[in-house]
Amino acid sequence: xxxxxxxxxxxxxxxxxxxxxxxxxxxxxxxxxxxxxxxxxxxxxxxxxxxxxxxxxxxxxxxxxxxxxxxxxxxxxxxxxxxxxxxxxxxxxxxxxxxxxxxxxxxxxxxxxxxxxxxxxxxxxxxxxxxxxxxxxxxxxxxxxxxxxxxxxxxxxxxxxxxxxxxxxxxxxxxxxxxxxxxxxxxxxxxxxxxxxxxxxxxxxxxxxxxxxxxxxxxxxxxxxxxxxxxxxxxxxxxxxxxxxxxxxxxxxxxxxxxxxxxxxxxxxxxxxxxxxxxxxxxxxxxxxxxxxxxxxxxxxxxxxxxxxxxxxxxxxxxxxxxxxxxxxxxxxxxxxxxxxxxxxxxxxxx
Amino acid sequence: xxxxxxxxxxxxxxxxxxxxxxxxxxxxxxxxxxxxxxxxxxxxxxxxxxxxxxxxxxxxxxxxxxxxxxxxxxxxxxxxxxxxxxxxxxxxxxxxxxxxxxxxxxxxxxxxxxxxxxxxxxxxxxxxxxxxxxxxxxxxxxxxxxxxxxxxxxxxxxxxxxxxxxxxxxxxxxxxxxxxxxxxxxxxxxxxxxxxxxxxxxxxxxxxxxxxxxxxxxxxxxxxxxxxxxxxxxxxxxxxxxxxxxxxxxxxxxxxxxxxxxxxxxxxxxxxxxxxxxxxxxxxxxxxxxxxxxxxxxxxxxxxxxxxxxxxxxxxxxxxxxxxxxxxxxx
Numbered sequence: 001x002x003x004x005x006x007x008x009x010x011x012x013x014x015x016x017x018x019x020x021x022x023x024x025x026x027x028x029x030x031x032x033x034x035x036x037x038x039x040x041x042x043x044x045x046x047x048x049x050x051x052x053x054x055x056x057x058x059x060x061x062x063x064x065x066x067x068x069x070x071x072x073x074x075x076x077x078x079x080x081x082x083x084x085x086x087x088x089x090x091x092x093x094x095x096x097x098x099x100x101x102x103x104x105x106x107x108x109x110x111x112x113x114x115x116x117x118x119x120x121x122x123x124x125x126x127x128x129x130x131x132x133x134x135x136x137x138x139x140x141x142x143x144x145x146x147x148x149x150x151x152x153x154x155x156x157x158x159x160x161x162x163x164x165x166x167x168x169x170x171x172x173x174x175x176x177x178x179x180x181x182x183x184x185x186x187x188x189x190x191x192x193x194x195x196x197x198x199x200x201x202x203x204x205x206x207x208x209x210x211x212x213x214x215x216x217x218x219x220x221x222x223x224x225x226x227x228x229x230x231x232x233x234x235x236x237x238x239x240x241x242x243x244x245x246x247x248x249x250x251x252x253x254x255x256x257x258x259x260x261x262x263x264x265x266x267x268x269x270x271x272x273x274x275x276x277x278x279x280x281x282x283x284x285x286x287x288x289x290x291x292x293x294x295x296x297x298x299x300x301x302x303x304x305x306x307x308x309x310x311x312x313x314x315x316x317x318x319x320x321x322x323x324x325x326x327x328x329x330x331x332x333x334x335x336x337x338x339x340x341x342x343x344x345x346x347x348x349x350x351x
Numbered sequence: 352x353x354x355x356x357x358x359x360x361x362x363x364x365x366x367x368x369x370x371x372x373x374x375x376x377x378x379x380x381x382x383x384x385x386x387x388x389x390x391x392x393x394x395x396x397x398x399x400x401x402x403x404x405x406x407x408x409x410x411x412x413x414x415x416x417x418x419x420x421x422x423x424x425x426x427x428x429x430x431x432x433x434x435x436x437x438x439x440x441x442x443x444x445x446x447x448x449x450x451x452x453x454x455x456x457x458x459x460x461x462x463x464x465x466x467x468x469x470x471x472x473x474x475x476x477x478x479x480x481x482x483x484x485x486x487x488x489x490x491x492x493x494x495x496x497x498x499x500x501x502x503x504x505x506x507x508x509x510x511x512x513x514x515x516x517x518x519x520x521x522x523x524x525x526x527x528x529x530x531x532x533x534x535x536x537x538x539x540x541x542x543x544x545x546x547x548x549x550x551x552x553x554x555x556x557x558x559x560x561x562x563x564x565x566x567x568x569x570x571x572x573x574x575x576x577x578x579x580x581x582x583x584x585x586x587x588x589x590x591x592x593x594x595x596x597x598x599x600x601x602x603x604x605x606x607x608x609x610x611x612x613x614x615x616x617x618x619x620x621x622x623x624x625x626x627x628x629x630x631x632x633x634x635x636x637x638x639x640x641x642x643x644x645x646x647x648x649x650x651x652x653x654x655x656x657x658x659x660x661x662x663x664x665x666x667x668x669x670x671x672x673x674x675x676x677x678x679x680x681x682x
Contacts, residue, residue, distance in 0.1 A: 083579055110581035123572035127594035186576070297452045 021056035021094050022194055022226050024079065028089035029054050030072075030079045034301060047301045049075040051250035052089065054327065057194065060220060062227040064241030064258065066234060066273070070297055072250040073230045074118075076195040080228065081113055082106055094193070111141055114187040118199040120179035124171040130157070130182055131167040137189040156185040160215060177208035181215070188219055196228045201236060213240050215221040224299050238262055243333075246270045249308040250300055252327055256334040266330055269293075269309050307339065315340045371627035380597075386674040393670030396663035403660060407467035414461045417465050419447065421465040421630050441648025449652050453642045459652055462630035466653070469538075469631040473545050474611035480550035485557025486600060490588050492558065493565025500562070507555035515552045516617070522548070523623035537626050545618060545625075549611055559601050561596060568595050598675035605668030609661035616657060632657050 031046040056339045057063045064225040067073045078084045080091055082098060090099045098109055119122035124133055134153045138145060140280075145152035154164035160181040168275045171179055180200060185335055187195050197216070201209040217224060217240060231237045237244055238258055245255040246267065254267040272291040279285045302312045310320035318340050327337040331344065404415065407609060413458065425447070430437055434454035441450030441459065464550050492503040523544065532541035534646040568574065577591050612632070618624045620631030627634065632653050639650035 078575075081579060083575060107581035110579060113579075115576065115579045117572040117576060121574055124578055125573040125591055125594070127597075136582075137580050138578065140577070140580045140586065186580075271440075 015344070022059040022061075022094060024092040024227070025056070025080055026054045026092075028079060028091065030075050030084055030205070031087045035100060048250050048303055049300055050079060051300075051303065053247070053252045055245055055252065057226050057228055058191065060224040060226055061243065062220065062229055062241045063245060064237035065230045066232060066237050067226060067247035068232060068242060068273075068297065070201070071242060072300065073245045073247050074198050075113050076247070077115075077198055077228055081115055081149075081196055082109075083115070083124050088335060096318040111143075111190045112138075112192050113194045113196070114190070114192040116180075116183050116187050116195055116197045116200045118182060119203055119225060120176050121203075123180055128170055129168050129170055130174075133182060134185045134189060137186060138218045141190060143190065152189070153185075156189055159219075160185045160188075161211075161327075172291045174325070176204050177293050179310075180204060180208075180212055184212070184215065184219070188225070191223055194226045194228065196230070198230045199232070200229075202231065202233060209236065216240065234262075234274065235276060246273065249298060249303055251308050252335075252337060253280040253309065254334075254336045254338075255327065256336075258332050260331075264342075264344045266334065266336040266344060267309075267338050268313050268315055268340075268342065281319065307337075355535070383674040387670055390670045390674070392666055393674075396667040396670070399659060399663045400667065403467060403656075403663075404471065406464055407471050410464035410468055413464060414458075415458070417448070419458040421457060421461040423457065425451060425458070427456070428455040435645055436649075441646055441652075443648075446510055450648055452594055452638070453646050453649060457628075459649070462634070462635060463652060463656060466630040466632045467656070468631065468634055469542065469625055469629065470612050473542060473609055473615045474571040475547070476546045477549040477553065477611045478608045481607060482557060482600055482604050484550065484554035485603075486561050486593070486596065487675075488594070489555065489558035490560025490565050490592060493562040494569055494584075494592065496566075503558070504544040505606075507558055510552060510555050513552065515548075516621070517553070517573055519618055520621060520623055525656065527623075532534045541623075541625050544623075545615055546643055548618075549614055553604075553607060553611070557607075559628065560599050562602060564596055564599055565592055568592050598672070601675065602672040605664055605671055609664035612657065612660060612672050 028050055029048070029052055030050040031048050032347065033042040033043045034045040034047060035043050035268050051072075053076060055063065065073045065076065075084065079086050082091070082101065090097055092098070093109065093113065096109075098106065101109065120270075128136075131150065131153050132139075134156055135149045137143070138149050138152065150167070154167060157164045157167070162178060162181055162185070166173075171182065174182065180203075200216070202210060206223040213236065216227065220227065227240070229237060229240055235250060241258045243256065244258050244261045246253045246261070246269065248269050253269045254261065254265065256266075261270060265274055268291075272293045275289065275291040279288055291314075294314075295312050298311055300306070304321070305324075306322050307313070307316070307320040313320065317340070321340070322332050324338045325339050327335045329335050330341060356382060383414040427437075429435060429451060436451045436453055436456070437451070438444050438447075443450045447458050447460070449463065451458055452462065488503055488507075492500040507522050526547075527540050527544050530543055533540075574591055582591070598661070615624065615631065616633030616636055619631050622637075624633055625631050635653040636650070639646075639653065642649050
């Protein structure tokens with residue numbers, strides 16, 4: 001596995017241009033009901049984990065989805081794959097509306113959309129061999145790969161950097177990074193077009209993170225896979241993403257090309273988020289101006305009126321409480337949901 | 352029972368791989384088996400049980416070889432004035448190694464061997480049925496949650512609310528007759544009745560254990576991963592979740608098995624068990640109580656055998672639980 005950095009600028013692709021996107025999500029909502037305990041459950045409220053997000057993922061593109069813990073990014077990713085039933089909104093995959101497809105109708109679609117999970121320990125069944133874990137997509141989907149399942153699984157293992165002779169071993173015999181490679185091999189087995197990566201490297205050592213990210217990039221080029229890359233580590237997201245969407249309390253704050261987000265952030269929340277990234281240069285680091293956001297994340301069961309970020313925003317005015325800002329296009333490909341966006345002047349932040 | 356720990360799907364690597372690899376892959380079942388093999392107490396218990404099961408299975412052969420019979424009377428072995436066994440310790444002799452029954456002179460060893468067949472058959476069958484129903488109900492309740500879980504939970508409460516012994520005693524005449532009219536005459540119907548009663552009142556305990564485990568297992572990401580690949584409910588339940596339940600199931604089975612032997616003995620003792628002259632351990636114990644003062648050996652042999660089996664199963668159950676628990680340290 002090569003350790004060399006892939007320059008982010010070389011892989012930037014024009015976002016959302018030309019043909020229809022692979023995945024288009026409009027006004028997606030996922031609310032979890034809060035019910036009373038007891039025999040007769042009454043709904044007394046709901047947790048608005050995802051509250052009206054719209055975004056697109058182009059073919060072979062990586063869209064980074066960032067935000068702090070509890071902002072709904074994992075729920076958004078799972079809802080887009082219909083692992084959770086959306087409350088409202090539409091999900092279109094390859095031009096087809098899959099919002100209301102039931103579980104059986106989703107089965108053929110699942111060949112083309114997969115998921116890589118955060119926890120390499122709980123995402124692999126401890127009672128199955130690696131061979132049967134990676135071969136599971138074939139068994140479940142009834143696919144007979146040329147040359148047989150075992151040969152296909154072993155070539156997948158080789159492709160992701162595992163020893164194919166370990167076909168009969170159990171997950172507990174592998175390290176965290178190797179386990180994540182098993183999860184990746186399972187996800188790419190059916191050559192999906194979209195993979196939702198739910199913090200795939202946040203449970204790994206930093207040295208292993210780079211290897212796994214490079215593997216994901218190599219596989220993207222080889223199989224033309226689009227990633228929805230969910231993470232909270234901004235440097236990881238910058239490394240791998242073509243475009244980045246910033247999420248806050250179930251809403252999208254800003255969507256733009258990766259470089260634009262990092263060089264000219266327009267939403268105050270993005271700015272605050274980026275200002276928290278340390279700079280690996282002591283002189284610059286001392287001059288770095290940190291924006292400390294006040295207060296706690298509001299409860300998603302009772303979000304603030306108007307702009308959800310206004311309770312912690314230093315620029316908030318009356319209008320922010322009355323009117324929810326829409327995601328508007330400020331420049332081509334750069335959308336911001338803010339009444340008072342930052343000027344598009346470059347800010348000096350970490351590389 | 353422990354042997355099945357190894358038969359979790361695909362756990363035995365092909366021999367070719369074992370030879371190539373210096374460190375061969377070992378499944379959790381194999382690791383548990385290795386731990387179990389180092390536990391001398393557990394191995395003693397297992398060998399004891401295997402011997403007893405083998406004796407029960409080959410009872411006809413053994414009795415023929417020893418020229419003993421569980422049903423035939425032997426007037427010469429008992430005294431003519433009161434029917435007590437002639438000879439030391441309950442009438443021990445070459446002809447009757449463990450003595451004879453007072454009054455009839457029937458051979459104790461033969462009756463114990465044949466009794467083991469009935470007792471072990473009832474407890475094995477009841478354990479298997481209990482575990483099957485308990486696992487099915489528990490896995491469904493835990494996985495579906497919601498109203499399914501609620502309804503099954505209330506149903507389990509209702510079943511557990513019945514006093515087992517009273518119900519077993521009061522239903523026995525009606526149900527054994529019903530089974531007889533269905534063509535199961537005599538002991539067949541009574542054995543079936545015992546198995547049914549024990550199973551019907553036994554499964555909710557395991558169902559609750561399994562449900563609790565499933566509630567936590569279903570939240571692990573490998574279940575969601577199976578859903579994301581398009582797996583159906585039956586695959587998720589039986590291929591993904593069930594293999595993770597072997598530890599509690601095996602432990603529960605080894606613990607209830609001896610209690611079912613004892614329960615069969617109690618029910619036979621109370622008279623709803625197998626009809627005489629067919630021997631069971633419970634019926635022998637029931638008979639021996641009357642002779643305890645004059646012929647204590649008659650109580651000793653079935654009592655000791657029951658004790659050994661129950662004790663062996665319990666220690667084996669403990670050892671299996673320890674062996675399957677990954678926290679007990681690596682081999």
